[in-house]
Amino acid sequence: MLRERPSRVQTGHGGAATVSAGANVSIRIGTRGSALAVAQTSTVADRLGDLAGRDTELVRVTTHGDVSRASLSSLGGTGVFAAELRSTLLEGGCDVAVHSLKDLPTAPAGGLEIAAYPPREDARDALCSAGGGAGSRLSELPAGAKVGTGSPRRAAQLRVRRPDLDVRDIRGNIETRLRFVTDGELDAVVLACAGLDRLGLAGVITERFELDEWPTAPGQGCLAVEVRAGEAIAGVADLDDPATRAAVTAERLVLAALEAGCAAPVGATARLANGELRCSASVYAVDGSNVLTASASRSVDGENAALAAAVTLASEVSEALLAQGAADLVASA
Template sequence: MPRTLTIATRGSALALAQTGMIAAELTRLTGVNVVITVVTTEGDTSRASLSSIGGTGVFASALRAALVAGECDLVVHSLKDLPTAAYPGLVLGAVPGREDPRDALITRDGLTLAELPEGATIGTGSPRRVAQLLSLRPDATVVDIRGNVDTRLAKVSSGELDAVVLAAAGLTRLGRLDAVSEFFDLALWPTAPGQGALAIEAREEDSIPELALIQHPATRISIAAERAVLAALEAGCTAPIGASAAIDGDTLTLTAVVYSTDGSSELGSTNSVKLPAGFFVSGAAAESGAEADALAVGLGTDIALQLLSDGAGELAELGAAS
């Protein structure tokens, strides 16, 4: 009889779509039966701003508690919602291939950010996006919004807002890319560490070898570098920080930018490291993966320390965001 795994997720349309994709891939590759169970988190029930209730980590806490309690075998998170601190008894079991990490602008008439009228109202729940929007359009009125993707899109179509900014990955997974007016280039507009990627957490003591088949090494290493920036800055998930990593051949390049909350100032840094020669070879030794992890974390840490040396802590009030 095929083995059965239970995966817990949030109940939003996006969370269910993401988890359904993981479940289908696990079944396709391994033959396991997958049961999906829904857990309600504080982030789903509260209408307060994310920064006031503890940041995007509020989406992860209830899922993690269910996993520790044995109510499920795995949980699926949007990786950008996952706090950088380790959670006792849990491990990051797999990071599948990343979707488009860019942010996207949605307007009623296909206008770009530059084309929106003076004083346009733009909705987002992210302090990073607020800072980025104001850095490019200081005349805009940026409105804090909550709600699922359809709720946010409706605020534009109804005329309540002129535009909203959403993650391209979520729109892709929900089949809503048709709504996008403009994609923001990562070189100009780095997004949240881990954006576009999913995290599959498991209990430390469990053996779930099937997860190795959906692990994507390039995504895992890129995410490790980006998240190391947040960890070294001791910043919360809602701090105005963008980080974008990319791999070209055997070179991992990371750019991180810290913004003032009003978007008037920013500090950025870019650096690269060479990954182990055998890292991307199928069946490569575990030592190669461990070395790559260490290099990625070191890269992110070094960039964060450079940013702190340049004054990033005072610029973004990181002590208040952590």
């Protein structure tokens, strides 16, 4: 862990504490140590450094989810990639923490707040299959093809679309999962488009699943920039994208209303475009035997209206899903 450097705290407007320091004091940004986490955090660090006019440095933190080889479902999913990073931020080991939003529990973390949601990248899931070219799309895989994923939601979606496939539970970073395919152990894996794009691996994608038919984890493709509550770090607020904030707020409120963790078989998609916020979500039986879907939309005008609509839409969508029996599917996952 990098050495903590001194900083000076002043009271800013509205009573918030604003960290102020000379140009020689870096903003310390906490991140998981995986190649993907470092790549995405480095992007935030570069932008934040430009906005704040200060140097930045990364503080790499190993989380329980990084070292455990157990399945995500057995680990419980919720917070396994975030707890240690959040503790480091609370204890002053870094000034800012950057998370993949889909890995964060929906419940607020005491003493912390998400200060910015940078513009979202591709929220879709991707199929990466052996060989590429003809026969590389999901519909073209042969019966019995072995397809790997560590996500119960993706496993359920695969079983809904292709009940004839052999769906395998796998763990590991992106490179490890891709090696399952290149080494011939699996015929394909399903991964997040955003992660592959951030690592410059878009070329291995053989199909990007459209969100209308294959909703992804709430918050997928979005980063969360977290700070200590009441402490404003220079430049962080300028990282925030209002359209992204409205969309992911709706998605995560659906997940919270269903009382489901980030590893639950729940897909949600919200998009703000042309003055309309639309939210849809699906809940899956893990074995692919059932899927429940609901959607709603609202016209919006301005950031505040979009956030208010996100709350309303999430309530409507979650209530519709619960009325269909979603609680039973979530509980059985």
